[in-house]
Amino acid sequence: MGLVGAMNERFLKACRREAVDCTPVWFMRQAGRYMPEYQAIRAKHSILEVCKTPELAAQVTLQPIERFSLDAAIIFADLLLPLEPMGLRFDFEEGEGPVIHNPIRDRAAVERLRVVDGGELDYVADAIRQARRALAGRVPLIGFAGAPFTLASYAIEGGGSRHYIETKQFMYREPEAWHRLLDKLARVVTGYLRHQIQAGAQAVQVFDSWVGCLSPDDYAEYVLPHVRVIFDGLKHEGVPLIHFGTGTATLLRLMREAGGDVIGVDWRVHLDEAWEMIGHDAAIQGNLDPVVLFAPLHEIERRVEEILKRAAGRPGHIFNLGHGILPNTPVETVAATVDLVHKLSQR
Amino acid sequence: MGLVGAMNERFLKACRREAVDCTPVWFMRQAGRYMPEYQAIRAKHSILEVCKTPELAAQVTLQPIERFSLDAAIIFADLLLPLEPMGLRFDFEEGEGPVIHNPIRDRAAVERLRVVDGGELDYVADAIRQARRALAGRVPLIGFAGAPFTLASYAIEGGGSRHYIETKQFMYREPEAWHRLLDKLARVVTGYLRHQIQAGAQAVQVFDSWVGCLSPDDYAEYVLPHVRVIFDGLKHEGVPLIHFGTGTATLLRLMREAGGDVIGVDWRVHLDEAWEMIGHDAAIQGNLDPVVLFAPLHEIERRVEEILKRAAGRPGHIFNLGHGILPNTPVETVAATVDLVHKLSQR
Numbered sequence: 072m073g074l075v076g077a078m079n080e081r082f083l084k085a086c087r088r089e090a091v092d093c094t095p096v097w098f099m100r101q102a103g104r105y106m107p108e109y110q111a112i113r114a115k116h117s118i119l120e121v122c123k124t125p126e127l128a129a130q131v132t133l134q135p136i137e138r139f140s141l142d143a144a145i146i147f148a149d150l151l152l153p154l155e156p157m158g159l160r161f162d163f164e165e166g167e168g169p170v171i172h173n174p175i176r177d178r179a180a181v182e183r184l185r186v187v188d189g190g191e192l193d194y195v196a197d198a199i200r201q202a203r204r205a206l207a208g209r210v211p212l213i214g215f216a217g218a219p220f221t222l223a224s225y226a227i228e229g230g231g232s233r234h235y236i237e238t239k240q241f242m243y244r245e246p247e248a249w250h251r252l253l254d255k256l257a258r259v260v261t262g263y264l265r266h267q268i269q270a271g272a273q274a275v276q277v278f279d280s281w282v283g284c285l286s287p288d289d290y291a292e293y294v295l296p297h298v299r300v301i302f303d304g305l306k307h308e309g310v311p312l313i314h315f316g317t318g319t320a321t322l323l324r325l326m327r328e329a330g331g332d333v334i335g336v337d338w339r340v341h342l343d344e345a346w347e348m349i350g351h352d353a354a355i356q357g358n359l360d361p362v363v364l365f366a367p368l369h370e371i372e373r374r375v376e377e378i379l380k381r382a383a384g385r386p387g388h389i390f391n392l393g394h395g396i397l398p399n400t401p402v403e404t405v406a407a408t409v410d411l412v413h414k415l416s417q418r
Numbered sequence: 419m420g421l422v423g424a425m426n427e428r429f430l431k432a433c434r435r436e437a438v439d440c441t442p443v444w445f446m447r448q449a450g451r452y453m454p455e456y457q458a459i460r461a462k463h464s465i466l467e468v469c470k471t472p473e474l475a476a477q478v479t480l481q482p483i484e485r486f487s488l489d490a491a492i493i494f495a496d497l498l499l500p501l502e503p504m505g506l507r508f509d510f511e512e513g514e515g516p517v518i519h520n521p522i523r524d525r526a527a528v529e530r531l532r533v534v535d536g537g538e539l540d541y542v543a544d545a546i547r548q549a550r551r552a553l554a555g556r557v558p559l560i561g562f563a564g565a566p567f568t569l570a571s572y573a574i575e576g577g578g579s580r581h582y583i584e585t586k587q588f589m590y591r592e593p594e595a596w597h598r599l600l601d602k603l604a605r606v607v608t609g610y611l612r613h614q615i616q617a618g619a620q621a622v623q624v625f626d627s628w629v630g631c632l633s634p635d636d637y638a639e640y641v642l643p644h645v646r647v648i649f650d651g652l653k654h655e656g657v658p659l660i661h662f663g664t665g666t667a668t669l670l671r672l673m674r675e676a677g678g679d680v681i682g683v684d685w686r687v688h689l690d691e692a693w694e695m696i697g698h699d700a701a702i703q704g705n706l707d708p709v710v711l712f713a714p715l716h717e718i719e720r721r722v723e724e725i726l727k728r729a730a731g732r733p734g735h736i737f738n739l740g741h742g743i744l745p746n747t748p749v750e751t752v753a754a755t756v757d758l759v760h761k762l763s764q765r
Contacts, residue, residue, distance in 0.1 A: 103504065234744060236709050243713035283665075286707055318630075320667040321687050338633040340668050360633055362583050366590035377635065386562040397581060 082143040086274060086311030086333050088354050088387035094379065094416035095142035096351040096409055097213070098316075100395030102147050106402060108134050118163045129197035132212070133205050138402070139409045143211050143274070144326070146202055146267070148195050149218035150278060151225060153259050154216070154241050156191035157184045159226055167230075172197050174229035178248035187254050189266025196270035203271040211233040213313075214272030218279035219256040219297045225251075235284045253297040261304040268308045276313035277301060277348050279326075280394075283318020290322050295329045302330020307361050313356060317394050323348040337393030338363075342381040356386035360410075361392045364400045368407055384418065425503060425555040430491040433621055435734035436472055436735030441726065441763035442489035443756050444560070446662075447742030449483040449494050453749060455481050460515050463635030465510045469495050470628050475545035479559070480552050480734070485749070486756045489560050490621070493549055495542050497564035497625060500606050503538035504531045504583040516578075521576035523584070525595035533602050537611025543617035550618040552604050560660075561619030563611050565626035566603040566644040573599075582631045589640050608651040615655045623660035623682070624648060625675075627741075630665020637669050642676045654682020660703060670695040684708075689728040701734035706755075708739045712748045715754055724756050731765065 081095035103109055112121060112131055121127045131147040137381050151161055151169055161171040175181060189196070195214075202212055219226075224238045232238065242249045262273045271344070283292060297312070305312055316322065316332030320340040327334055327349045334353055336345040338360035346355045375390075382388035392414045396405070419560075428442035438749045450456055456478055459468060468474045476495040498508055498516055508518040522528060536543070559760065564572075572578070579585065589596045606649055611622045628643060645661070654658055661678030665759035667687040674681055674696045681700055683692040685707035693702045710721050722737075737759045741753065 151763075223473065234709060234743060236712060238745075239707070240708040241711045243710065243717050280658060283686065287688060287709075287722075302476065318665055318686070321691075339665070341634060344668075360586070360636075362581060362586040365583065365587045370590050399583075 077397075079142055079210045080388060082212050083273060083311065084309065085102075085387055085389045086313070086354050090386050091111040092418055093413045094382070094388055094390050095392035096412040097141050097143040097145065098135075098146070098392050098405070099397050099404075101145065102131045105396055105400040106134055106138070107257070108138075119417065121193045124153060125184045125194055125197035125201050125216060127356075129205055130244060131203035132198070132202040136206065136210060139406050140413065141210065141409055143213055143215040144202065144206055145215060145276070146400070147197050148198070148215070150221065150280075152192055152195065152214065153187070153263050154222060154226060156187040157255070157259060159184075169225060169230055171206065171225060171229045174237075175226045175252065176241075176292060178245060178251075181248045181252045181255070184252070184255050186258050188262075190260040192251075192263055192266065195263075196266050199267055199270040199272055202383055211273045212271060213276055214264060214267030215276040215278060216260045216267075218282065218301070218316075219253040219260065220282045220285070220294045221280050222256050222260070223249075223252055224281050226397055229378040233283065234282075240355045242289070246293070249293060251416070253294070254300070255299040264301070264305055265308060265311075268305070268310055272310065274311040274313060274316075275305070276315055277331070279316040279329070281324065282316045285322070287321050287325060287387035290325055295325055298326075298329035311354075315356065322343070333387075333389065335391065339393070342378055342388075343383065346382075346385075351385065353385075354389065355382075356389040356391045358391070358393045361394050361400070364392075364396065364404050365407060368404070371408055372411055372415075375408065376415055379412075379416050385414075390416075403409050426489055426557045430558050430620060431435055432734055432736045433560055433701050437522055437733050439765055440760045441729070441737050443737035443759040444488050444490040444492065445482075445739050445743050445752065446486060446492075448752075452744055452752070453687070454487070454748040455485075455611075459544055461522065465496060469499060470541045472541055472548050473659075475542075476548035476552055479545070479549040483553065483557060486753050487510040487559065487760065488756055491549065492560040492623070493542065493546050493619065495562070495566065496625075497546070498510055499539055499571060499574060500534070500563065500610050502726055503534040504533070504602070504606060506531075507630055507686045508645045515570060516611040518572060518576045520753060521569075521575045522599065523588075525598075528585065528602070529597045531599070531602050533605050534609075536609040536611075539610055539613065541615050542610075544620055544730035545758055546614055546617040549743075550588055551750060558620035559618060560623055561611060561614030562623040562625060563607045563614075564649070564736075565624045565629065565663075566600040566607065566640045568597075568626050568628045568630070569603050569607070571600055571628050577690070582628070583684075586636075588633075589636070593640075596640060597644075600751045604647040608648045611648070612655060613654055613740060617654070619657065621658040621660060622652065623662055624678070625665040629663045629669065632669070634668050634672060637672055645673075645676035653677070659700075662703070665679070667692070677691065680734075680736065686740070689725055689735075690730065693729075693732075698732070698734075699734065703736040705738070705740045708741050708744050708747070711739075711743065711751050711755060715751070718751065718755055719758055719762075722755065723762055726759075726763050729731045731763075737741065737763075
């Protein structure tokens with residue numbers, strides 16, 4: 072970091088589809104379990120403690136920035152945080168993921184949910200302010216939130232899911248309550264992200280991680296209108312908006328319709344074909360399979376090259392994984408991959 | 419069943435893209451946990467006992483045929499059966515799915531695998547013969563096997579998986595051993611399916627259930643050549659060959675290239691768009707979301723109509739779910755859905 076005070080603008084420029092010297096790169100879950108310095112913090116604090124203690128959240132946010140030549144930081148937080156002030160109680164059970172103790176199973180439970188404004192999650196805004204100060208302009212800071220469908224799936228299933236039976240059943244059997252639930256979630260997420268932007272987030276990403284379990288028709292009918300509320304609500308905030316999901320090859324046009332200056336795609340789709348579907352008037356983020364980071368370096372290089380070839384030097388490509396970094400990913404491979412992206416994409 | 423001796427030919431005709439009086443329908447896992455008569459058998463016998471006792475396997479195979487107006491039966495068996503004579507030891511643990519006690523983690527383990535011919539799975543052939551007799555020509559009987567990738571994923575992970583980390587890692591790190599493994603699996607599956615056909619299976623389906631976790635490039639390089647061995651090996655056997663996977667929207671052209679007279683697709687892709695990708699010189703099978711069977715009947719009807727509209731009366735559509743019937747699916751809904759497909763598709 073020789074250039075003190077010179078902000079690395081690659082990521083924000085690529086979001087705006089402006090020319091860059093090389094392709095910017097960041098990784099979802101880049102602050103996480105695969106890093107020993109993260110594990111050292113987590114040995115002393117639960118996930119929720121880290122999220123709710125702005126000093127710790129900011130510290131963890133900076134860890135991958137100190138270690139790798141990444142072009143953006145993303146605030147450390149959890150997708151489920153907004154559900155708590157809305158009235159859901161949850162814990163993270165070791166190795167099991169989140170468990171919600173009072174999942175939503177009927178209309179009455181939807182009615183009881185409180186539509187909170189971002190203020191009730193001020194600890195995230197504080198973490199953003201602290202992380203911005205600690206970053207000191209080195210790279211931009213991304214804020215984020217879960218999308219209504221993905222949040223609803225946790226709220227209804229009571230945790231992660233394989234087939235989303237409870238979620239879809241609720242959607243099919245109680246469409247009015249479903250729309251009421253997604254409307255509440257969309258309003259909360261919009262306020263939450265607006266607070267993050269006001270606190271200093273220089274871009275925000277909406278994670279609809281599990282939306283790929285839906286048919287395109289169900290997405291259009293039960294999900295899209297609520298996602299649009301969020302993107303419409305934030306489009307005058309002056310920061311790039313990223314819209315991400317996995318397994319979305321058949322949803323990309325609809326996701327773009329719902330909103331987002333940047334669409335995040337996973338490895339199941341060729342980047343150029345995805346970009347064609349999204350339209351070249353949007354930027355694209357992706358799309359290396361996170362498991363490729365377990366491969367030997369020459370295999371990683373081959374795949375990074377292929378992705379860059381498909382991006383064809385067109386302005387508006389942000390290199391990322393197609394989903395979050397997995398636990399046990401080798402740290403040295405992450406470092407090497409970041410450098411590879413920069414080296415192979417030199418203009 | 420007024421027409422004794424008059425075989426219901428709808429399914430086989432549709433596989434050959436011939437005109438039919440209405441769209442044939444069968445469901446993956448149509449013999450399964452959602453049926454009380456199946457549970458009654460399972461209360462007394464393990465899954466493996468049912469598979470290995472031809473009388474029981476045939477009896478379970480017939481259960482959905484006795485109850486619903488389905489147009490095909492599928493032999494009751496498990497995807498993992500061929501792995502046993504190859505040298506892998508496994509059990510089904512209650513609610514946990516299969517657990518393989520000696521998963522494959524290195525080249526030596528691949529070398530030790532025996533390439534058995536179908537003869538070592540004669541109990542499946544016997545079950546087919548008994549089921550054919552019991553069906554007495556009412557509907558055709560489908561045989562099946564897992565595809566090399568899906569079998570390899572169980573063999574390497576040691577059971578089901580979420581991210582297929584071990585499987586892909588093996589593929590990336592030990593490409594030679596990987597190809598040797600898939601070659602062995604492809605040869606075993608080909609022999610196993612040929613035995614099923616000789617025993618009386620009137621069509622066979624290859625289940626590549628988990629292949630949708632791969633990028634198209636990885637599919638083309640690590641999987642396609644081995645799937646082709648199976649379809650090439652069976653194409654002169656004189657029965658329709660069905661090739662199925664989930665999450666395959668971006669793999670459909672490659673799957674068709676690998677082989678299959680019928681391609682099975684899931685609900686994530688519109689049926690007409692999938693058919694366009696596959697080519698209209700193949701038949702198509704699908705594609706109702708299994709969770710829709712938990713919806714009220716008017717919602718199911720709307721979705722069945724939509725699928726039939728997209729099939730547009732073109733010869734060569736077999737109605738099915740996009741994946742197996744889920745436990746707890748209401749039996750009366752299954753009955754109603756089968757009848758709806760027939761009624762709404764009357765020519």
